Amino acid sequence: LVDRFCVDVSELLGVFVACVLSVVNSQGRKKRPTRMAQPKGLSQSKEALLKSYTKRLKDDMKSMIDNFTEIIKSTRVPLEEEGQVLRPLQVTQDQYEMHVRAANIVRAGESLMKLISDIKQYLILNDFPFVNDSIAQNSQRYCSVQMDCDQRLMSLRDDMAAELYDLEEEYYSSCYK
Structure with missing residues (x-):
C-alpha cells in the first residue's frame, strides 16, 4: 500500500514537473520577430538558465518524494525479533529521523517556491x-x-x-x- 501510494505521488509530481518544464521551455523557445538578431551568448545563457531551473526542479521534487517515502516507511511497527535496538530507543530514533525528513521536505518546498519566484522574475524581466x-x-x-x-x-x-x-x-x- 505504501509503495502504491508513493508511486501515485511520484506520477503526480512527474506530471507537475512535465507541465512546469513545458511552460518554461515554451517561453524560452518562442520565436519572436525582433529588429536585431540576438547574440549567440544570450541564447546560450538562456539555455543554461533553463537547464539549471530544470535541474533544481527535478532535484527538489526527488528530495520531497524520497523523504516522504522514507517517512511512510518508518511508520511501520517492527516485529520483536527484527530489531536489535531497544524499542524505546528505536522509537526515539524514528521520531528524530521523521523530524529531519520533514524539515528536508519543507526545505525542498521552500526551494521550489524560490524557483517559482525566479521563473516569474525571469519571465517578467526578459519578456x-x-x-x-x-x-x-x-x-x-x-x-x-x-x-x-x-x-x-x-x-x-x-x-x-x-x-x-x-x-x-x-x-x-x-x-x-
Whole structure:
C-alpha cells in the first residue's frame, strides 16, 4: 500500500514537473520577430538558465518524494525479533529521523517556491515583446476611451448650447428681464 501510494505521488509530481518544464521551455523557445538578431551568448545563457531551473526542479521534487517515502516507511511497527535496538530507543530514533525528513521536505518546498519566484522574475524581466505588446494594447485602449470621452463631451456641449440658447430666448422675451 505504501509503495502504491508513493508511486501515485511520484506520477503526480512527474506530471507537475512535465507541465512546469513545458511552460518554461515554451517561453524560452518562442520565436519572436525582433529588429536585431540576438547574440549567440544570450541564447546560450538562456539555455543554461533553463537547464539549471530544470535541474533544481527535478532535484527538489526527488528530495520531497524520497523523504516522504522514507517517512511512510518508518511508520511501520517492527516485529520483536527484527530489531536489535531497544524499542524505546528505536522509537526515539524514528521520531528524530521523521523530524529531519520533514524539515528536508519543507526545505525542498521552500526551494521550489524560490524557483517559482525566479521563473516569474525571469519571465517578467526578459519578456520584452510581451511587455511591449501589453503597453501597445493599453495605449490603444486608452486612446479609444479618450475618443469616446471626447465625443460625449462634444455631445454634452452641443446639448448645453441648445438649452442655453432656448433659455436666453425665453429670458429676453419675458417681461422679467
